[in-house]
Amino acid sequence: MTKLRALIGLVTAGLAVVWPSTAQADGTPSARIDSVVVTPGQASFVLTTANVPSKLDATTVRVYADDTALPAQVTPVGNRTTAAAPPRAVIIVLDTSGSMAGSGIAAARQAALSYLTGLPNDVQAGLLTFSDQPRLVVRPTTSRNSVRNALARVQAAGDTALYDAVSSAVAALDAARLGPSAQRRLVVLSDGVDTSSKTPLTSVARQLATDHIPADVVAFRYGSDDASAAQRIAAASGGRTLTARNAAELTAAFASVARNFTARAKIDLTVPAELAGRRVSLRLTIGSVSAKTSVTFAAIPPTPRATPSPTPAAQPAAPRRTVWSWQLLALLSGVFVAVLLAIVLLRWQGARHDTGRRLAQQIDRYGPRRDESAASDSESAAARTAVGLIGHALRASGAEQGLAKRLDLADVKRKPAEWALFTLCGAAALTAVLVLAGVDLLLSAPIGLVVGWLVQHLSLSIRxxxxxxxxxxxxxxxxxxxxxxxxxxxxxxxxxxxxxxxxxxxxxxxxxxxxxxxxxxxxxxxxxxxxxxxxxxxxxxxxxxxxxxxxxxxxxxxxxxxxxxxxxxxxxxxxxxxxxxSAEGRLSGYVIVALPIVLGTWLTITKPQYMSPLFTTAPGVVMLAGGAALIVVGAFWIRALIKVEA
CATH class of the missing domain: 1.20.81 (Receptor-associated Protein)
Structure with a gap:
């Protein structure tokens, strides 16, 4: 089975040499219309071109509906956020063997720089150099300066491991994980045959064909050397082979392969009223290059007499508003109940400790009864019920005695159940504030409980x-x-x-x-x-x-x-x-410890994009943890310096 697969790979590679892909091999200009969207009075589509030397703008792009010229707004797609377009990447595989020393490496460097200049902005470019062994210098990135700086440092020495370099470049593109729809290419520059690779040519050709990665090979100063290996690498998946005898031809070859990456633009059309609802042949021209497709323009709806129904884009928002309204209503109701319960508890507690009021109530028994007593009794019953439930929960958890001891030490004239109820009311209020500030309810509730417990614990500790x-x-x-x-x-x-x-x-x-x-x-x-x-x-x-x-x-x-x-x-x-x-030392310690915390919190709130690398990247998390550890160590160190036993 292994031999059969190898035979199939050889036949496939041989056929690729005999019948290379003409669209890529000869660099024929082409254009294609994709993603057509029509709305009343408007239409738009994505224009994709290949090997078109003209710049895509309103002066070069002409759009016709049958024989009617349409006003067009051309927006070049320079990055992935402008339009839905797959990512694109290329790796420059540069020969840095000893035979390229001197003028050869200088010409290669200049040609690669001109190639970078000709690439569209959204194409990620990487650099891999090879002599005895391949070395990935720059991973695919949209930062052209990274590649330019790396090109300025390349030196020529050693043998030629061409096949290993191509295999490593394919592996680097796979490791970039650009997705199945990404456009990936290799640009290989070599000035001689392979002399030291461990990877056979058949494996390289099979790898290129399997991964569908075109490789454009520039054979520089080959002379009498056999260029069949370079041609086979280029033909394995539809690349091109170009020859260059000097620096000028090398620069021209790199400029030619740079046009293999398609230029894209978003075209927005204004549809006249006479074409509304009609099916037309939409034709586009860029100089001598043209593309066409059939499009049915949207009809202009009649003016509605009644209030128009919500647009499709606005309809999905209605359920979210409804859900949000119910959540907000439930949350506000809970806060209202908690605050009401706290007020009732305060009134009941005040009445219980007010001797004068109790005496007045006892004397009042011998006089006419007042209607307010019923309301007071109902409030007392509600408060007693709430306090009883909280007290039962504290006794069941075994926390009542510890809390009672802390309340006694703090000289707080409250029962443990009453204090816990106040804590729950504060936690509910904080949860409401967080939800109103936009924090998710499932996250706000735990935060409110934890902060409420911490506040009551700290307040008792301070007292x-x-x-x-x-x-x-x-x-x-x-x-x-x-x-x-x-x-x-x-x-x-x-x-x-x-x-x-x-x-x-x-x-x-x-x-x-x-x-x-x-x-x-x-x-x-x-x-x-x-x-x-x-x-x-x-x-x-x-x-x-x-x-x-x-x-x-x-x-x-x-x-x-x-x-x-x-x-x-x-x-x-x-x-x-x-x-x-020691007051000065203690104040200095407070300032030194609080300064990074306060400043970091302020920057996180005011400029989250500036601070986000600290929380979203591994080096940032390590730096954040290290900074926190150093702050703690510094706080203990300052405390040890200023603490004097008296």
Missing amino acids: IARRRAAFSEQLPDRLQLIVGSLRSGFSLAQAVDALVRDGTQPAAGEFSRALAETRIGVELEAGLNHVAERMECEDLRWVVMATRIQREVGGNLAEVLHNTVDTMRERAATRRHVRAL
């Missing part, structure tokens, strides 16, 4: 940190009050009770916990130690330790606490002094 800081600031003064009470003859428990009655928060509230624990049998030192753990106060732990030592060894507790207070105040003064000295 807890501030409360603990306030406790630490108040502790020396509160301890001084205890010292004064002890010197007046009070016991330690009585001195702590006097501190609680003073009412300065949060110290009074926390010390009252210690007194409450003593009433159920806990030692006062253990209760104070629990307060130190809740407030994460190392100074209070030292006070408890000093109290226990004094109880075991005896001594004046008031004097011990007085010395402890003096030490705490000196440490606090030193700590504030250190913070003042």
